[in-house]
Amino acid sequence: MLKKNIVLTGFGSVGREFIRLLKEKSEMIKQNYNLELRLVAVGGRDGFISSEEGLNLHILSESELGSQSLSDYAHNLRIPLTSSYVNADVLVEATPTDVGSGEPGFSNMITAFHNRMDVVAISKGALVAHYDTVFEVAKANKARLKYSAATAAALPTxxxxxxxxxxxxxxxxxxxxxxxxxxxxxxxxxxxxxxxxxxxxxxxxxxxxxxxxxxxxxxxxxxxxxxxxxxxxxxxxxxxxxxxxxxxxxxxxxxxxxxxxxxxxxxxxxxxxxxxxxxxxxxxxxxxxxxxxxxxxxxxxxxxxxxxxxxxxxxxxxSSSPRGAAAAALKDVINLYRDHEFN
Amino acid sequence: MLKKNIVLTGFGSVGREFIRLLKEKSEMIKQNYNLELRLVAVGGRDGFISSEEGLNLHILSESELGSQSLSDYAHNLRIPLTSSYVNADVLVEATPTDVGSGEPGFSNMITAFHNRMDVVAISKGALVAHYDTVFEVAKANKARLKYSAATAAALPTxxxxxxxxxxxxxxxxxxxxxxxxxxxxxxxxxxxxxxxxxxxxxxxxxxxxxxxxxxxxxxxxxxxxxxxxxxxxxxxxxxxxxxxxxxxxxxxxxxxxxxxxxxxxxxxxxxxxxxxxxxxxxxxxxxxxxxxxxxxxxxxxxxxxxxxxxxxxxxxxxSSSPRGAAAAALKDVINLYRDHEFN
CATH class of the missing domain: 3.30.360.10 (Dihydrodipicolinate Reductase; domain 2)
Structure with missing residues (x-):
């Protein structure tokens, strides 16, 4: 079974819903796609919480929205808030969209590509403001980029x-x-x-x-x-x-x-x-x-x-909802790594 | 550029339209998908016409529907009508649907799988009558099967x-x-x-x-x-x-x-x-x-x-039309072999 480690940036309503879906769906994803997904880091305003064995999806699913919850998680589980994260396969970028600067999504995505990670974008800013750059950097690092959630989410476009x-x-x-x-x-x-x-x-x-x-x-x-x-x-x-x-x-x-x-x-x-x-x-x-x-x-x-x-x-x-948008991002993650021979 | 050889069985309205699309679209498919498609055989009631260099799409596009046109093609170009075809990568199965026996599509598909060819089905009969067998034989031969055109054609389902x-x-x-x-x-x-x-x-x-x-x-x-x-x-x-x-x-x-x-x-x-x-x-x-x-x-x-x-x-x-159904089959062929890194 293929194992893939996920980093999430942004702990807003869509980010938290993405974590909830990972929790609800992980068994089904193993069975249907021969794929084991593990959330190894979540980043907010003050830094990342991370764990190579996988973060506690139950706690995060029930947390309040926002970066403070990540600090609380770090405090309660006695782990540091760090400025970078452990090695992973894919970044799910779910920070708020800024169509002017494209930040902070742009920096998050570029860092991921330099780490040879694939990216699933939920936020639109980086793609709208820096379309060519984002694709060039992805290509130069042989990384892949999907962004269903940025183009009408659960509506297939x-x-x-x-x-x-x-x-x-x-x-x-x-x-x-x-x-x-x-x-x-x-x-x-x-x-x-x-x-x-x-x-x-x-x-x-x-x-x-x-x-x-x-x-x-x-x-x-x-x-x-x-x-x-x-x-x-x-x-x-x-x-x-x-x-x-x-x-x-x-x-x-x-x-x-x-x-x-x-x-x-x-x-x-x-x-x-x-x-x-x-x-x-x-x-x-x-x-x-x-x-x-x-x-x-x-x-x-x-x-x-x-x-x-x-x-x-x-x-x-x-569905036009945080859950629908999160489901669109999860779809992208699955389509990046699913075992086509398996099912 | 990936080169793939296609065999078509069935020279009805959808089959001929598929050939027309190959003719119209081959340059675009090279450019957009880094994929060169070549029609190397077409089979009808009386046998196959085939050519390792590729059949003449222009003549076939303009021919009357039906097996007689294949005999005429063989006669005019002085090639034999044969009972089997040259080596190829994918069978596009476009014979008439018989939901009782699944024939002749079923035999055509099984033969293709035994030759380690992938199959794109337009006809429904074999899949409806012998669903499990078709998938088992495909799997045993590490072949792939697509059938968009059999499930509502140009409507994505x-x-x-x-x-x-x-x-x-x-x-x-x-x-x-x-x-x-x-x-x-x-x-x-x-x-x-x-x-x-x-x-x-x-x-x-x-x-x-x-x-x-x-x-x-x-x-x-x-x-x-x-x-x-x-x-x-x-x-x-x-x-x-x-x-x-x-x-x-x-x-x-x-x-x-x-x-x-x-x-x-x-x-x-x-x-x-x-x-x-x-x-x-x-x-x-x-x-x-x-x-x-x-x-x-x-x-x-x-x-x-x-x-x-x-x-x-x-x-x-x-579009509910021969052209729409043929386009759905062409889509399946492209999705089997397209270069995902390319575009």
Whole structure:
């Protein structure tokens, strides 16, 4: 049985959920994929806790979110908080996303590659800000990089583009890639709320963050379509190359008119090949009932690939939650190391 | 660059389309996957045409469907029709499906495995009738088997279950897996036609076959859900283990009532885990607008996976056509041999 040691950076809601999944799923993963996964280090603001025999998943699963829990773990188990970690095979990068600097994810990933580790990225920042560098350093170190969780998490996007559509030419991608804005738009439409009212509802339910700008201004959607286009359509764009419009300017009146026409506003992220160039834009768009994403409401997400040989292929769903994002990262880890002959 | 030699059995509409795709796509496949594909043999009723340097794709692409064209090719190029073929790496099996005997696909696949060749199956018969045997022989010969084209073709089903949902438990699968019956149901609903009238329309448009039983009696849908359940849910069922109901008994009155309720009839193929067992049934089912497959009309197909960690994941679309099926087989060939480090 293949044994792989994991380092996790970031102990937020997705990081902790990843640990919970490791705990729940380790036996199943052994049986189904002939693969033994062990969490040997977790890093936060103040350093790493680590153990070559594997950290205590039970304690970490039940801990409060945040770096303080790692300090508490170190204190209680009388181990040091260190600035580096033991030898391992793969880094799962789950620190908060900063699309400007890409830090701290960027440094974490580069360090891992230099240690000949593979990387599974949950955070988007490093990839969005330093796409070429990240891939170059990975390649130079013969390391592999997966980032399903950064491109709409439990909604399959990269997998479909790379695996299911292999050999097809993807001529366009169109997606509802952000669950928070889709929830707000659905609220506005179904309950005749203004943007501000719907945002407040989303915040009260824990769906939107206190600072909702990354979502409602379209940046999160832009990051995801950017990564998909760079991967699947061969572009090398940066955020500043894209046309990005959020949902915060949609008025009640516009929404009411859209509804009267039997349509819906969706924040669509599009990447379309035209005249030998890939055009990307993110904007609230009115779609009617014939559109494949018309039924994608609430926190749901969806994506449509237009291809030359397979027609339109659409994926919808995939839980928009810390658990869904963690499951997407776990999927990447399994797909890196699974025994294809075994099952 | 990796070079792989392909043998094709079956020169029907999908087989010929596969050859056309090889012709159109070979340069792209070299560039994108570092893989050179060469068609070295095609087999029909009367034997194989073969060439170690590769057959003439241009001539075959333009030939009439059927075995006679292979005899003509042999005659015109002064090569023999033989009972076996040159050494090759992979068999693409595209003979007509016989769900009773599984032949001739079964013999073709077993021969290929004994020659240490991998197999990409487009025909379903051998897998449905001899699932265990096929996998045992493949394993004994260290050969690999892929069959995307047999499980809803260009609609991604197996890929999503195996790759995108790795590490999740799939607790249920529900699909509209047959485009012909979905087209007939859509016609009945939208144009108030009887089953017989809608079937005739579908036959006139070349969507339903002259003998439509495999489709309208639910057998084709049953084969697909059977293969998916055996692969993804660990069952070892045969067709006779399933409850199968076709669409041919739906009356105009039932359809009118369903429509009045704002619902639609869909031929759903379901495999659900319950009480430690997997229950499969195929039956026309009334679904309402909240259902993820509600918008799947005409010849479109769709599938929903219910999972423990990723929620519901749904795929819709994928061209229901010879070209779509051939593209699914080409995808399998590429995924068998692609250079993962390369791109």
């Amino acid at each position: 990269k997998d479909i583009g790379e695996i299911s559509l292999a050999g097809s030419e993807i001529v366009g991608i169109e997606g509802i890639l952000n669950g928070t804005t889709n929830y707000i738009l659905t609220c506005m439409q179904e309950e005749d709320l203004s943007f501000e009212e719907a945002l407040r509802t989303a915040q009260q339910k824990g769906i939107a963050e206190t600072n909702p700008d990354l979502d409602v201004k379209g940046i999160d959607s832009a990051c995801k379509i950017l990564l998909l286009a760079n991967d699947l359509l061969g572009t090398r764009y940066l955020l500043e190359d894209l046309s990005i419009q959020g949902i915060d300017a949609i008025t009640k009146e516009q929404m009411a008119e859209c509804k009267r026409r039997g349509s819906k506003f969706k924040l669509l992220a599009k990447a379309l090949k035209r005249d030998g160039k890939v055009h990307i834009n993110i904007a609230p768009t009115e779609i009617s009932s014939g559109h494949m994403l018309f039924g994608v409401d609430g926190t749901n997400k969806g994506i449509v690939f237009q291809t030359d040989t397979m027609g339109a292929v659409c994926a919808i769903g995939g | 197996k890929d999503i279950g195996e790759i995108s949902l790795a590490g999740s438990e799939i607790v249920g699968i529900e699909g509209i897996l047959n485009g012909t019956t979905n087209y007939i149901l859509t016609c009945m609903q939208e144009e108030d036609l009887s089953f017989e009238e809608a079937l005739r329309t579908a036959q006139q448009k070349g969507i339903a076959e002259t003998n439509p039983d495999l489709d309208v009696k639910g057998i084709d849908s049953a084969c697909k859900i059977l293969l998916l359940a055996n692969d993804l849910l660990g069952t070892r069922y045969l067709l006779e283990d399933l409850s199968i109901q076709g669409i041919d008994a739906i009356t105009k009155e039932q359809m009118a009532e369903c429509k009045r309720r704002g619902s639609k009839f869909k031929l759903l193929a379901k495999a659900l885990k319950r009480d430690g067992k997997v229950h499969i049934n195929i039956a026309p089912t009334e679904i309402s607008s909240g259902h993820m497959l509600f918008g799947v009309d005409g010849t479109n197909k769709g599938i929903v996976f219910q999972t423990d960690t990723m929620g519901a994941v749904c795929a819709i679309g994928g």
